[in-house]
Amino acid sequence: MSPRAVVVGPPGSGKSTVGPLLAAALGVTFRDTDDDIVARAGRAISDIFADDGEPAFRALEEEAVATALAEHDGVLSLGGGAPLSPGTRARLQDHTVVFLNVGLAAGVQRTGMSSARPLLAGINPRATFKALLDQRLPVYREVATVEIETDKLTPEEVVAAAVAALEPDRVREQ
Ligand SMILES: Nc1ncnc2c1ncn2[C@@H]1O[C@H](COP(=O)(O)OP(=O)(O)O)[C@@H](O)[C@H]1O
Ligand SMILES: O=C(O)C1=C[C@@H](OP(=O)(O)O)[C@@H](O)[C@H](O)C1
């Protein structure tokens, strides 16, 4: 069993929003590893970071991703930092991986409304987001089989672009 598509990208790129819509468009089920971690730990992600620290969260995340990759055959959205793990990158090698990209301005705007992301909850989220993009863009590109620039697209337009990339025959037939 293997996911139809794994969705990666920075916070605010739309992995958790577009993932379920993409799953519906492809006629498959959806799973989000952040939800799996919260369910398993019985705590919010911000509480795991605050109580146990980021390394503890990353260990839970690596395990959650490995389990979901083995169990799930629909669309699987990961948390933004998941591909930082070399083990996770190795596991993603044989999968269809959709990289939803987002630029600094849109990324900050989309994540600014929520305090649910502990990494971006500091005093200068813009600088943090820029450093995060600089560090991670090469990592996302290393694992991606498809890249979609989401800044100027609605979630529905992102889904259409993803379906066109994943199932070009289907789009041509319409
Ligand atoms: N293409 C888009 N255009 C505008 N807003 C978006 C888009 N994709 C996601 N959003 C919004 O950005 C916020 C973060 O989206 P989310 O799916 O949680 O991102 P991620 O899971 O990648 O961190 C949500 O408020 C969502 O509604
Ligand atoms: O970028 C990151 O390191 C994180 C992104 C979050 O998920 P989203 O990318 O879905 O916001 C969540 O996993 C956690 O707060 C850490």
Ligand SMILES: [Mg+2]
């Ligand atoms: Mg998410």
